[in-house]
Amino acid sequence: MSELQNRLDKLALRVDRMGMRVEQAIIDAIRAVEARDVDAGRAVRDGDTAIDREEVEIEQECIRLLALYQPAAVDLRTICTIIKVNNDLERIADLAASIGKKVKHVVNLGLDPSRFPQFNQLIQDTLDVLGRAVRMIAAQDAETARRLIEGDKKVDQVYKEFVQLVLEAEGRRPQGAEAALTMINLAKALERTCDLCTNIAEDIVFLRTGDIIRHAGAFEPPQA
Amino acid sequence: MSADATTEAKAAAFPDGMRSALPEAGKNAEPAGKRPPADPKGSGDAKGVECRCAIIRAQDFCLYYGSKAGVKNITMEIEQCAVTAIIGPSGCGKSTFLRSINRMNDLVPAARATGLLEVNGTSVYDRRVNLVNLRQQVGMVFQKPNPFPKTIYDNIAFGPRLRGLRQRARLDERVEECLRAAALWDEVKDDLKKSALALSGGQQQRLCIARALATRPKVLLMDEPCSALDPIATARIEDLIQQLKGTYTIVIVTHNMQQAARVSDYTAFFCMGDLVEYGLTRELFTRPQKRQTEDYVTGRFG
Numbered sequence: 001m002s003e004l005q006n007r008l009d010k011l012a013l014r015v016d017r018m019g020m021r022v023e024q025a026i027i028d029a030i031r032a033v034e035a036r037d038v039d040a041g042r043a044v045r046d047g048d049t050a051i052d053r054e055e056v057e058i059e060q061e062c063i064r065l066l067a068l069y070q071p072a073a074v075d076l077r078t079i080c081t082i083i084k085v086n087n088d089l090e091r092i093a094d095l096a097a098s099i100g101k102k103v104k105h106v107v108n109l110g111l112d113p114s115r116f117p118q119f120n121q122l123i124q125d126t127l128d129v130l131g132r133a134v135r136m137i138a139a140q141d142a143e144t145a146r147r148l149i150e151g152d153k154k155v156d157q158v159y160k161e162f163v164q165l166v167l168e169a170e171g172r173r174p175q176g177a178e179a180a181l182t183m184i185n186l187a188k189a190l191e192r193t194c195d196l197c198t199n200i201a202e203d204i205v206f207l208r209t210g211d212i213i214r215h216a217g218a219f220e221p222p223q224a
Numbered sequence: 225m226s227a228d229a230t231t232e233a234k235a236a237a238f239p240d241g242m243r244s245a246l247p248e249a250g251k252n253a254e255p256a257g258k259r260p261p262a263d264p265k266g267s268g269d270a271k272g273v274e275c276r277c278a279i280i281r282a283q284d285f286c287l288y289y290g291s292k293a294g295v296k297n298i299t300m301e302i303e304q305c306a307v308t309a310i311i312g313p314s315g316c317g318k319s320t321f322l323r324s325i326n327r328m329n330d331l332v333p334a335a336r337a338t339g340l341l342e343v344n345g346t347s348v349y350d351r352r353v354n355l356v357n358l359r360q361q362v363g364m365v366f367q368k369p370n371p372f373p374k375t376i377y378d379n380i381a382f383g384p385r386l387r388g389l390r391q392r393a394r395l396d397e398r399v400e401e402c403l404r405a406a407a408l409w410d411e412v413k414d415d416l417k418k419s420a421l422a423l424s425g426g427q428q429q430r431l432c433i434a435r436a437l438a439t440r441p442k443v444l445l446m447d448e449p450c451s452a453l454d455p456i457a458t459a460r461i462e463d464l465i466q467q468l469k470g471t472y473t474i475v476i477v478t479h480n481m482q483q484a485a486r487v488s489d490y491t492a493f494f495c496m497g498d499l500v501e502y503g504l505t506r507e508l509f510t511r512p513q514k515r516q517t518e519d520y521v522t523g524r525f526g
Contacts (some may be wrong), residue, residue, distance in 0.1 A: 072481065072484045073517075210510055210511030
């Protein structure tokens with residue numbers, strides 16, 4: 001096996017592990033909200049620094065491999081995909097940190113977003129989509145990736161319904177604005193997590209096929 | 225028109241000059257642009273090149289060295305005024321194919337060609353083809369710079385003189401034009417009477433390109449033109465290739481895949497005498513269609 005292949009395999013493994021860490025961060029953040037555990041929320045936020053460091057190291061290794069080996073074909077696509085997936089995972093970890101930070105507000109304002117079934121649905125969908133996306137990074141299956149992208153529209157719909165209900169319920173209450181904003185931000189973080197998982201799926205399709213399917217149909221893809 | 229110019233104009237009327245003794249060769253002269261899109265592999269399973277205007281056309285072309293085939297059943301079209309790179313492992317037939325285009329393989333005693341290989345509608349392996357005319361129209365630059373042991377001026381003027389151009393003023397004009405086109409004029413304009421062998425390797429190679437341009441060819445064949453040059457001289461040749469491609473059709477054989485990826489519009493991958501895959505360079509280096517190509521461009525070959 002060539003040295004490039006060796007280093008690419010190690011890199012893929014690191015991204016795979018990074019995916020698992022990020023998935024755990026989102027799980028921990030959601031649990032902290034559900035348990036109203038401010039310390040657990042803070043722990044998620046503190047854990048973000050390690051993920052940030054890992055993201056930078058993975059990107060540096062990608063740049064080194066590009067400079068040293070000038071890879072082509074599947075090797076080039078692998079490195080481009082790793083750079084993008086790595087970045088998406090880091091942003092998901094940021095969202096976990098942001099959810100963790102909001103646990104304090106949930107407790108202080110005495111909020112219970114789980115009284116809205118849409119919020120519970122969003123949690124379920126997020127955990128499902130994220131779990132699939134993380135497994136997909138290792139499996140690199142374009143078909144699973146395409147199915148995941150299709151599922152994202154449902155999440156968007158649930159999020160919109162939740163926003164509507166929260167605004168109706170909190171709009172008339174004193175201090176309702178702050179409560180609504182906190183809950184909507186929580187839901188937004190979950191919805192954005194699903195969006196980023198969709199990006200990861202699109203990158204996996206690119207890795208396998210070389211097709212850039214982002215914004216499909218919106219415009220004629222420019223020539224490379 | 226002077227006698228000089230008339231002689232030269234006659235010789236320059238390629239393919240007619242080359243074809244002058246070939247009354248029936250014109251039957252292939254259907255405008256290439258009107259042909260249906262080419263399937264260069266012939267098998268239909270490799271992504272092909274849809275030539276808008278093909279200048280070189282190979283159809284089941286084989287070249288044998290004795291009983292051994294150097295290249296087998298090559299079917300491809302090469303686009304006019306574009307850069308086409310030929311890549312592949314050592315012994316894959318890429319240089320054999322390149323050298324077939326201007327019949328350099330004729331110098332190999334047991335070499336024998338079958339099938340069709342056309343340049344601008346004329347079969348280059350027709351016995352009646354005038355080899356001097358062919359090689360003036362299909363110029364070649366080799367791996368190692370090989371200037372004549374003459375002055376810089378005489379190196380460039382050699383081809384045009386052979387074609388009957390004698391007028392000093394016109395020769396001066398041609399020498400300057402070619403040295404400028406080869407991005408060498410500014411460096412040598414005051415030393416035209418000095419020996420070409422006194423130039424650096426990179427300058428010698430650009431001189432060889434200028435010399436090839438002096439006969440106003442349609443096609444420039446380059447056989448690993450940078451392999452003996454340092455990175456700076458290599459970059460200058462690569463820049464030059466980009467400048468020349470609007471005017472000339474360039475076919476380049478290179479072992480340096482990054483170079484092929486940088487300079488060419490189309491790339492053909494040869495392996496063991498076969499054309500494995502042929503397509504747009506940007507596609508071939510990012511998502512090759514064939515496993516063999518993928519293995520080669522990612523260095524897994526062997």
